[in-house]
Amino acid sequence: MEWWKSFPAMDDLRLTEIKKAIDSGFLQFTRTYGVVIEDFFAPLKSFLIWSEKLAITTPWPIVVLVFSAIAYASTRSWRIALGTTVGFCLIGYLGMWEDAMKTVSMIFASTLVSIALGLPVGILMSRYKWLRVSVTPVLDVMQTMPTFVYLIPVVMLLGIGKVPGLIAVVIYALPPVIRLTDLGIRLVDAEVLEAADAFGSSPWQKLVKVQLPLALPTIMAGINQTIMMALAMVVVASMIGVQGLGQPVLKAIANQYFTLGLFNGLAIVAIAIIFDRISQAFGRRLQNVRGHEQ
């Protein structure tokens, strides 16, 4: 009755062998293709460097002004615009300007990459049911797999730095854009689509002139979630060499610097709130323009 009391597991030796085999297989793969993959991501790397440089070298008053203006333009609320100004000024005054800019540029880049990947995938998913059926579980894995687990192969492949950091962030933050693009397109009124068909729209015309515009508020909700999830990854990403507000937090944990951790944490929160309000208000305004809420 031994098997009844403890689970009849594979014997340790064979289990270790299997794990070793997989590990060495992957290692082999990284050795052979590491360079190729790195080259593949080279354009992404220069884009990341460029956007970080832009964020850091732009004089701070201009950055504050631009963000406050965007906040006002999208929300039409002086309160949020003022909050944005104050938030950024406080971050700068407390000595976190450069780190904050690095984080902002990282968020910007990973959001762009997520949209660039997520939008087409979402569109295709809405069109082909088999694709939706096969991509959905992948998205579930991306969202629920503990982040540290997929950091391992990413680091093995690409080492430590901006690109692996961005990939980790994108893996975590990509699913909402895909899901909500797919959903938004499928929610478009069948009668409106029928009218588009009746006038002889091609699939592309239908997508660009009808489906995407009508799905836009939903897609914006996805982008908002993506931005928030990317910000949530800032500290984790700093473990694999992404610079920004995450690194001081990491240092604070290691050395028990409470105030350092708190300040940088609050800076992340402030940026999150600002980005959230801006992108949400933008989505809402799109909806209002379409008259769903008037």
Next chain:
Amino acid sequence: MSGLAIEIRHLYKLFGGKAGNLIALAESGLGRAEMLSAHNHVLALSDINLHIESGRIQVIMGLSGSGKSTLIRHINRLIDPTSGNVLVGGTDVTRLSVKELRQFRREATAMVFQKFALLPHRTVLDNVVYGLEIKGVARAEQERHARKWIDRVGLGGYERRLPSQLSGGMQQRVGLARALCNDAPILLMDEAFSALDPLIRVDMQSVLLDLQKEIRKTIVFITHDLDEALRLGDRIAILKDGLIVQNGTPEDIVLTPADDYVSAFVKEVNRGRVLTLSSVMRAGEPAQSPLGLTADLTLEEALSRMIAADASEAAVLSTDGVLLGRVRFTDIVAATLRTSVGTDAGLPVFAHTGCLRGSHTVSV
């Protein structure tokens, strides 16, 4: 562009997963009720045969669920038939490739939808240009046409509004302008005027009739309003449970309804506007009146002319002036009121007594 003839042959539409297998049953005569109870499929259309001449207005009437919308959607193949053919201007629409079908819809048809189906994110102007935009017409040209039709349906000044900012009737007129702007030889109108108030409705009917005088389009028009059907239709087809029970001229439908279902539709009709003198005149009798009226006048028009001339009877003439017979004022009034005058031959005997009313809608 002037019209194209439409020919519908042995058209069946069965909704449900196994339509392909079950269609043989429908073709061998299984009815809608049995199809639903025994096989859980909806037989929406059953052996529809309809010839619509080019440049004519074909009205389709029938109770809710009788298959009108399904039928009209077969003409531009928004719905694929389960079996049967739809020929437009000689081409079989059911055999067009995807690309040909797209071209056919762009060039040959325009549609007004029962539920408007406007593009909610586009302004009135951008909705109306949609068909031309899809065809690749230059923007200035699109707008020129669109503004003309927006004005014609009485929405001038609303170009920049969104559909959600308009009333139901205004939205429906946007749908109308959008279809007319496309300038297609075939117009498919699914309850296109149903949301309009009576005054605007009559105005829109006139738009359509005026249009027919200039450029004769082939129009398929679904309505629940008998007066509208009689005013617009060159022919009226009555659908019942997916079958055409009668298809004829307005006068045919009113004078000789095929069954009780059709009679129910025409019961409340304003006969004075449908019947012509030819149906009430006493043929061959000599006329003693100096007043001559042509046989194709409606009873209403004939009455008002006789009143104007203070005549109690009139001679009935053919359009080229040949004397056909005579008609008495009381004959016309009796026919209008559906009362029998009794004695004389040559007069239809009317069973019911109704009264002359302005407008009736068959409620369904």
